[in-house]
Amino acid sequence: MSALSSSSSPLRLGIAGLGTVGAGVIKLIEANADLISARAGRALKVVAVSARNRKQDRGICLDTLRWYDNAADLVNDAEVDVIVELIGGAEGTARTLVEAALKAGKPVVTANKALLALHGPALAKLSADNAAPLLFEAAVAGGIPAIKTVREGLAADRLERIGGILNGTCNYILTVMRETGQDFATVLADAQKLGYAEADPSTDVDGWDAAHKLAILAGLAFGQPVVFDSLHVEGIRQIGSADLDFARKLGYRIKLLGLASLREDGLEARVTPCLVREDAPIAQVDGVFNAVVTESAFAGRLMIEGRGAGAGPTASAVTADLIDIARGKTVSVWGVEHSDKPALQALPLSAGKGAFYLRLLVEDRPGVIADVSAVLRDCGVSLRSMLQPTPARNETTPHVPLILVTHQTSEAAMQDAVTRIKALSVVTASPVVIRIETD
Amino acid sequence: MSALSSSSSPLRLGIAGLGTVGAGVIKLIEANADLISARAGRALKVVAVSARNRKQDRGICLDTLRWYDNAADLVNDAEVDVIVELIGGAEGTARTLVEAALKAGKPVVTANKALLALHGPALAKLSADNAAPLLFEAAVAGGIPAIKTVREGLAADRLERIGGILNGTCNYILTVMRETGQDFATVLADAQKLGYAEADPSTDVDGWDAAHKLAILAGLAFGQPVVFDSLHVEGIRQIGSADLDFARKLGYRIKLLGLASLREDGLEARVTPCLVREDAPIAQVDGVFNAVVTESAFAGRLMIEGRGAGAGPTASAVTADLIDIARGKTVSVWGVEHSDKPALQALPLSAGKGAFYLRLLVEDRPGVIADVSAVLRDCGVSLRSMLQPTPARNETTPHVPLILVTHQTSEAAMQDAVTRIKALSVVTASPVVIRIETD
Structure with a gap:
């Protein structure tokens, strides 16, 4: 990685994927070349690209860039220092390219959230084993530097x-x-x-x-x-x-x-x-x-x-990662030294607690509220409020909405209650259940 | 700076100033020692401190730490790798300490906003000349990683x-x-x-x-x-x-x-x-x-x-800077390579534009609004709305408030108008002028 440690030569980029984000990165690097050089201490230079259709008009000139029909070939270009993966998708070309680049010891910047979410552990290991940084600021919340905030700001x-x-x-x-x-x-x-x-x-x-x-x-x-x-x-x-x-x-x-x-x-x-x-x-x-x-x-x-999206914000995040690489200031994938600790399994939903909003569609006749209340009581769910809107004057539907708001309860009790409420003959459609976040 | 490049030995800290923030940093480093080591790749270890009163109860044990009555002596302690300046103030001990540390090539972390605002250019030069990082995340907005967001996230x-x-x-x-x-x-x-x-x-x-x-x-x-x-x-x-x-x-x-x-x-x-x-x-x-x-x-x-303040958030920001140093991931003071460009001078206020809210205290008699409106017209300031609240029934004051809201205008025109309005005999107190931010 001699090209990475030299602070005078440009950092040479190979970009795979020239959709709105890929084109946005090329435009940003051109528009902000002066300040990027001042901040990174060296220029960023796009030297090679890969996409599906060479002829498509993207509002950018590709004449001076090397073209690869096969994205994975970018890795073998000795004059590409960093791979920028903007193809997307957890499998296929994107995954093949990122894995090949990391194995070759080339740093990767990606906006690919599915790839990281599904294959994060394996990619983190490849990154650590080959000392090839893997950065993905653009994968979460576009122009918001959420990754950097968590991994470094709150380190x-x-x-x-x-x-x-x-x-x-x-x-x-x-x-x-x-x-x-x-x-x-x-x-x-x-x-x-x-x-x-x-x-x-x-x-x-x-x-x-x-x-x-x-x-x-x-x-x-x-x-x-x-x-x-x-x-x-x-x-x-x-x-x-x-x-x-x-x-x-x-x-x-x-x-x-x-x-x-x-x-x-x-x-x-x-x-x-x-x-x-x-x-x-x-x-x-x-x-x-x-x-x-x-x-x-x-x-x-x-x-x-x-x-959280769009060409400009996403290009800003991708290029900030490239500046981190140019500065030599990269951090490991999960912000800690790589370990072989197994991935964390989330608890089942039923282990949680919460307050709930329920919208039922019920028959418009006396006794309905008593029936529903009895189910909640039997399941140990405590009601905080109830709302039964008066039907509009010209409505003649026999079904009316009934809104219930519960106090804090267990998800398990709530799931039980919803199953039983659904089974009531007076309830005419599947309840809509929405959690209430109070803090 | 051999201690900085070694990734296994602890990063040894000398802390000057043991107010709520200094004590907060010591508590945080102790409470989060496990995750700090995992993230930084090495431990952070407070080895020396300096403050005004050794005996004061701060809820932390100082027994194992070297004590210096004179903060600047921390710099000469060969076993202190990084100086943490939490004394405050643009002059005096804080300035002396930070300058001495940078001159000695020791990295500095500070929460001192006045020092950076008033002496930023000279300190940036010292930092660059001596390759001694100067970090100050805690100087702006406490626990908000504002510095990192601008210097790196939006680089x-x-x-x-x-x-x-x-x-x-x-x-x-x-x-x-x-x-x-x-x-x-x-x-x-x-x-x-x-x-x-x-x-x-x-x-x-x-x-x-x-x-x-x-x-x-x-x-x-x-x-x-x-x-x-x-x-x-x-x-x-x-x-x-x-x-x-x-x-x-x-x-x-x-x-x-x-x-x-x-x-x-x-x-x-x-x-x-x-x-x-x-x-x-x-x-x-x-x-x-x-x-x-x-x-x-x-x-x-x-x-x-x-x-934006408080022991916890400020300690979090100070320690995040220390982790950046431990990781070897620091960036220059202004986020660009040091240059001798002169500091930027702000334009005079009168060069700006804006819309304004004015509260006047005026005599409660006919013709007042006409007088004030005439001044605004003569100064080229266009009124958007006006509000003259009815005095409460039991008030017998001859003076009543008059609220004016202008359209977008120049600061110069507004300053002129306020000067002339002040001079009107019907205006009985200095106007309160507040800018309106519409975006």
Whole structure:
């Protein structure tokens, strides 16, 4: 790695993937060349690229760059010092490229959250064994330097909890639903037209993207990788505009939160929609913005809010990692010396506690509330409040919503109660259950 | 610096100043010894201390540590690798110690904002000349890793604006004034009793502490030190509870903000109370919390909110710097290679633009509004709204408040208008002028 320790020659980059982020990195490095050199002590120079289609117009000139049809060939280019992986996906070309680069002792910068979340332990070992840094600031919350904050800014402190609003698409959809009263499907369709949601939105709206980011943040916070499949993951498809409206009446907003806590008995980690108090700082984070929250023993509570996606913010994060490499200031993958400690398994959801919001659709006749209350009592779940809105005058539906808010209870008791409530003949649709975060 | 490059031996610390922060650092290093070693790759070990009174009970045991009555003697202790300066103050012992340490090639970690703001250029030169890192994360916004965010997290991006709520004492006072309707003097006295304000509160409430932090942030953001004396600095003594009340009626809150922007014609940098829209993220940052906001070309707007003071957060920041030193991952003082470029001089306040809130005390008779409006018209200041509250029924005062809100105008025109309004015979007290931040 002689090219890395020389402080006068440029750091030569091979970029795989020239979508909006790849093109954004090339544009940023050109636009900010002066200040990057001043800060890194040397220039960053893109020398080679790889993508699917050479002819596509990306608004950047590729004439002076070496082109590779096969991304993995970038590793064998002796004049490429660092591999920048912007292809995406946990398998296939991206994984092959990153593994090959690390094995060859070449530093890697990636924005690939799925790759890190699913293969973090193996990649961390490759990085350590080959003394090849693996940096991934852009994989979590785009332009927010969340990785650096946890791995270095809070390096002295014991993290107790980490998480936040980790998916801009879901936050945008929930914000527009709240502001306009439109339903999920309508807002999703509009978001797709605006480019805020993918044609296949499931990675975002079913919570998987947030879960990838949460697994990475938890790995950093607790110094040890997390078994991705052990996370509990829910999305936002079941949230109705009625829920946003009832939440508001109760003094809450609804956010999709990823949250991980290290408790005495183990790791709690889940992605779920949550009711948050409307005056809580995280409730104010709207639209495509992300927010990362940490709670630690000495520093207390910290919240960073910023743009979680988009070419500019993501390019800024990728290039900050490149500057760290150019400066020779890199830290190991999980922020601690590599060990062969097994990945952390999250506790089952039923081991948790929480307060809950329930929306039921019930028959509009006397005795329904008594039936539902009896189930909750039998399961040991204590009710805090109840709301049965008067149906609009022109509605003649025999089914009406019933909103219940519980006190703190165990997840296990709640799951039991929901199963029994579903089975009641007066309940005419599957209950919507949303956790309440009070701190 | 052989001790610094050895990764197995502990990094040996000499701490000067054993107030709450110094004692906090010792407690943190003890409490988190396991994770600090795992993250830093070696232990941090306090070996020597210096303070004014050896006998004072600080809740920590000093028996195994070497004691120096004279802080500067820590530098000559061959078994001290790093100096931790927690004495405070821009001159005297703190300055002597830091200069001596850097000259001796010993890395320094400090929480001293005044020292950095006033002597930053000379200290940066000493640090560069002697290859002795100078780190100061704790000098700005306590537990918020603001320095690292700007110097490394946003290293790839061109900062356009930086600032925020940089003084927890002022933010606490303004929050309590808004919530209780109490006046400045009452809330200050209570804050002093609670330990949130010093016996001599002028460093905080007159804006100097925020200005020190702003000068440091601007130096990092723009890669060049800032001439401290060129900053415009106002405090919060003139803010009445009436202003907080009128601001609320107009849809605003009042915050003491430090803001620096690099414009085409130069640096704008000032600490002033500001009206901010009540739904803006920064308006939600209440009590002793601080918030640092950055705006940059690619990453966009970023806001970090957290605890800006206190033993725990400050100790966390100091120790994170020590871990950077232990890891061998330090960056130059202003984040760029040292140069002899002169410090940046801020533009005079009159070169700026802004919208303004004015509270006048005027005689309660017809024609007053016409007189005031005529002055504004003559100065080219355009009015957006006006508010003349009806006096309470039992008040018989001949003087009533008059609230004016202007459109965007030049600071020079506004200064001119205020001078002329003051001179009007119908105006019976000095106007209170507060800037309005609309973005």
